[in-house]
Amino acid sequence: MELTLLGTGAPDGLPRPGCPCAACAAAVGPLARAATALLVDGALLLDLTPGAALAAARAGHSVSGVRQVLLTHPHDGPAVELPPGLPTAVRVPDGRELVVISGHRVRAVPMDSPGTGYEVTGPDGERLLYLPPGGSPAGAGGAGGRRDRAYDLVAMDVVGRPDALARLRAAGAVGPATDVVAVHLGHEVPPGAELDRQLAAAGARAVPDGTTLVVGEYHAVPDVPRRTLVLGGARSGKSVEAERRLESFPTIEYVATSGTREGDPDWAARITLHRDRRPGSWRTTETCELAPLLAADGPPLLIDCLALWLTDAMDRVGAWDDGTWAETGRAALAERVAELVAAVRATGRQVVLVSNEVGSGVVPATASGRRFRDELGRLNAAVAAECEQVLLVVAGQALVLRG
Numbered sequence: 001m002e003l004t005l006l007g008t009g010a011p012d013g014l015p016r017p018g019c020p021c022a023a024c025a026a027a028v029g030p031l032a033r034a035a036t037a038l039l040v041d042g043a044l045l046l047d048l049t050p051g052a053a054l055a056a057a058r059a060g061h062s063v064s065g066v067r068q069v070l071l072t073h074p075h076d077g078p079a080v081e082l083p084p085g086l087p088t089a090v091r092v093p094d095g096r097e098l099v100v101i102s103g104h105r106v107r108a109v110p111m112d113s114p115g116t117g118y119e120v121t122g123p124d125g126e127r128l129l130y131l132p133p134g135g136s137p138a139g140a141g142g143a144g145g146r147r148d149r150a151y152d153l154v155a156m157d158v159v160g161r162p163d164a165l166a167r168l169r170a171a172g173a174v175g176p177a178t179d180v181v182a183v184h185l186g187h188e189v190p191p192g193a194e195l196d197r198q199l200a201a202a203g204a205r206a207v208p209d210g211t212t213l214v215v216g217e218y219h220a221v222p223d224v225p226r227r228t229l230v231l232g233g234a235r236s237g238k239s240v241e242a243e244r245r246l247e248s249f250p251t252i253e254y255v256a257t258s259g260t261r262e263g264d265p266d267w268a269a270r271i272t273l274h275r276d277r278r279p280g281s282w283r284t285t286e287t288c289e290l291a292p293l294l295a296a297d298g299p300p301l302l303i304d305c306l307a308l309w310l311t312d313a314m315d316r317v318g319a320w321d322d323g324t325w326a327e328t329g330r331a332a333l334a335e336r337v338a339e340l341v342a343a344v345r346a347t348g349r350q351v352v353l354v355s356n357e358v359g360s361g362v363v364p365a366t367a368s369g370r371r372f373r374d375e376l377g378r379l380n381a382a383v384a385a386e387c388e389q390v391l392l393v394v395a396g397q398a399l400v401l402r403g
């Protein structure tokens with residue numbers, strides 16, 4: 001089954017007409033995207049968009065052989081002119097199936113928002129799933145409850161609905177070999193290489209308008225790093241970046257090393273903000289005992305953050321007192337750090353670790369402050385050495401240091 005993406009953009013396209021934002025300003029040449037429409041084997045058109053016939057011609061195809069035109073979502077604005085010879089565009093009622101004269105079988109998948117998804121099975125049995133913008137399959141069974149095998153290809157709004165991808169993975173509808181292609185890309189997505197990096201972290205990819213894919217053909221699925229360290233300063237966006245890397249996976253164990261601070265309303269507000277931002281399917285573990293978690297089997301870990309873990313470790317060994325530090329604290333802390341680094345090295349779990357990057361500004365006024373700064377720098381360097389990918393977040397922008 002051959003799939004041609006006549007467009008890969010949001011319904012308004014990219015750039016959005018009249019929009020002055022940075023993403024739209026950068027969307028020129030190959031980064032410009034028309035509204036998403038898919039041509040399947042030249043016989044089935046999923047979503048009718050302005051210029052579909054011209055887009056097909058630019059991709060080396062024709063819409064003259066299209067036998068069925070299906071719509072996935074309500075179309076605002078003026079009606080799209082139907083190219084001559086094409087059948088009337090329709091939406092299939094949820095749950096209904098139809099057979100196209102070309103031999104393709106189509107099933108309408110109910111969504112949790114206005115719109116319809118389509119599962120398409122080719123004459124040779126390849127299966128693709130196409131979801132509308134902002135849509136996720138309704139119910140707990142993923143794409144209509146079909147769990148017999150994973151789809152060969154899924155085209156969906158990965159950036160806007162990472163939770164939909166997580167649910168498809170949980171239902172077995174997306175497996176390790178599924179080619180996940182991001183569509184409905186609008187000006188909310190970062191341009192260029194940053195989009196590719198974010199999608200790769202979700203095991204997905206984007207392709208230019210006009211790309212033709214063979215459904216079921218082997219394609220190297222983007223590698224998701226097993227161990228990632230995300231560094232950044234205060235309010236840099238490092239925690240958001242770490243959470244983004246795991247939000248398209250179904251079950252995550254969020255490890256909070258912050259503990260509780262009685263009588264500190266500001267700290268309580270910070271913890272609440274973090275908790276509310278995380279998907280409801282994530283479970284939270286509050287502990288600084290990280291080595292046993294890293295050694296155990298289980299879902300991916302998000303550990304936030306190593307700076308607070310180090311604070312706890314220094315508390316335990318009496319590192320704040322100069323005398324204790326010189327006598328026993330330095331050696332005891334080194335032992336505890338070595339245990340953590342060894343656990344990161346040996347873990348079989350996917351893990352994303354967050355830590356503060358310090359030492360680039362004012363030198364702390366106290367010996368204990370300088371001690372913490374130095375030890376955190378050493379800890380970050382040791383953990384980074386064990387991670388396949390290391391990111392530095394500055395002003396909300398992620399810079400790839402490794403990977």
